Amino acid sequence: MTTISSVIRTHAAERPDAVALVCGAQSLTWAELHARSNRVADALRRVGVGFGDRVAFLDKNGLEYFELLFATAKLGAVLVAVNFRLTAREVGFIVNDAEARVFVVGAEFLPLAAELAGALETVHTLLVIGGDAAQPSYAAWRDGGADVDPDVTIRGSDVAFQFYSSGTTGDPKGVLLSHDNVFGLLPTSSQKWGVDAGSVNLIALPLFHVGGGGWAMVGMFHGCKSVVVRDVDPTGLIRVIGEHRISHAFLVPVLLHFMQQVPAAATGDFSSLELIVYGASPISESVLAGAVRRMGCKFAQAYGLTETTGAIVTLPPEDHDPQGPHRHRLRAAGKPHDGVELKIVAPDSGAEMPVGVPGEIWTRSQQNMVGYWRNAEGTAAAINVDGWLRTGDIGYFDDDGYVYIHDRVKDMIISGGENIYPAEVENILMKHPAVADAAVIGVPSDVWGESPFAVVVARPGATVDPQELQAFARQHLAKFKVPVGVSVVAALPRTPTGKLLKRELRAPFWHGRERAVS
Structure with a gap:
């Protein structure tokens, strides 16, 4: 297996009746997933989607994502999963930037799609997952396709994923990951994390994120059963782990924190867990020690970026003993992969x-x-x-x-595993008529690791109301990007050349802490 399309073809041939995916009451075997992705590929081709074209997807985690992922991979097209927490403005930018020709939207997000009516420049086909009879149905469209593998030749250098990661200019950037990039990690995942065909893999993080979509491919590569979680809540995760006998999971530290706080933590069945990989943001020793004690399995930390196709460094389980002689290594990201x-x-x-x-x-x-x-x-x-x-x-x-x-x-802020780029938030704050200058910094948060905080300067003769400014930001930004607080100052510290000295703004909030990240 050297391409995404070869993963589904291999497992459909070798283990056709084994369960590939479970999501709520739905499940698909490898043979069924292969057939569905064939139908989607044929349906896409009928509406003009071919090699190199982009298909946008806006919904929470579900089986349809994987049908589209393998379908586009078979055609040499690329699936662009969009962050469902974004505003209509932000979603529209990504769909247009990707030049998506088909846009698949969950029924839950139809109101957002309606806001984009007339603003999507390249989309010619809109399909709705779980919509009513009045909407163009994704399922009916899919089932109208032929169960025939398109058999397009795919090279390792061809693009497999296009994840969007905001840039310091404030505009999201499409990160292009090839099949070769992805398969630089997948073959080593068994050695690093112990995933194999007998594992039961939990897909809890959003699939628009490399920690969700990338981790999902780890389980898919090995042909194990993957359990997809649509709505993430700590109590629900604990129930899913026990009910489906989850062996492996990738979680962000904030989830590990919340999973220890809910009543279900005391009665949850964690006996099937073998390893939890965590990453996307730093973890405190107290949260990690509590998770180790409560869940009783091995833990490994992964460090990487979207631009590195996820993990390039792992802190292995043997370095996770809070009482051991190498306790200081709990502060490390780990060692580079081979x-x-x-x-x-x-x-x-x-x-x-x-x-x-x-x-x-x-x-x-x-x-x-x-x-x-x-x-x-x-x-x-x-x-x-x-x-x-x-x-x-x-x-x-x-x-x-x-x-x-x-x-x-x-200046990127990582809040609960979500990347927040201050320039984007600052650009929105500067649109407010009372704001003359703005800086957004990360401040410590015991729950999220860090959170965005705004320091602003008022225009002459104007008054900035912090709560009103936050309300203004909520109109234009996803909730997790909205500053948790606003401070109004006379002037922002800058160098003689005008460069903003954010380190000076951050220093009081991080005083007394060992590191300048949470």
Whole structure:
């Protein structure tokens, strides 16, 4: 198996009657999933979708995502899963930027799609999952296709995924991941995390995120049963783990925190769990120790970026003993995977830093993205001519080869596993008539790791009402991007050249903490 399409073909041939996916009361065997994706591929081809075309998907996790994923993979097209937490403005930008020709929307998000009527520039086919008789039905459209594999030749260098990750300019960027990128990780996942054909894999994170869509492919690659969770809540996750005998899961720290707080934690059945991989944001020692104690399984931390096709560093289970001799390693991200090069460099010069001295983390491996969709300038800024990708994270190596994350070169805020780019929020705040200048920074949060906070300057003669400004932001931004607080100051600290000194704004909030990230 070297491509996404070869995964479904292989397992449909070798284990046709084994269950591939479960979501609520629905389930599909590998043979059924193969047949459905064939029908979707044929239906897509009938409406003009071919090699290299984009198909947009806006819904919560469900079986339809995988039908579309394998269908587009068989055609050489690309599925673009859109963050369902975004506003209509944000969704419209992504769908248009991707030049999607088909837009598949869950019935729950029809009101949002209606807001985009007339604003979608390339979409010619809109399909609704679970809609009523008055809506164009995805299921009827799918079932009208022929169960015939399109048998298009796919190369490893062809694009497999297009995940959107906002840039520091405020505009989302389409991260292009090839089949070769994806298969730089998948074959090693059994060794790293113990997933095999007999595992039961939990897909709880949103599939528009590399932590959801990428982790899903780990289980699919090995041919195990995957249990898809549509609406994530701590009590529900605990129930699903016991009911389906989950063995492996990827979760963000905030979920591990909440799963310890609900009453179901005391009575939940965690006996089937073998390993929980966590990542996407830092975890506190208290949350980790509590999870280890409550769930009784092994834990591993994964560090990576969307641009590195997910995990490139793992902190293995043996380094997760809060009482052990290497307890300090709980603060580490881990060690690089085989085939992954990491180096720590001075952000300004690129000179390599010695052990123990912080610098920007650069990486080079098969997992480095192809680039950003139609953004040569952004790609060149991210990956140099020698193939080194700048992560934007500040870290250092210890004497044993473990990498520690210390700070960020970029201003990105990671809140509950969601990436928030301050420039996008600042651009919205600056549209308010009372705001003359704005800076958004990450401040500590015991629940989310960190949260966005706004520091603004009022226009002469105007008054900024913090609550009113937050309400204004909610009209234009997804909820998780809205600042949790607003401070009004006379002026923002800047260099003589006008560069904003966000470190000075952050310092009071992070005073007394060991690291400048949560």
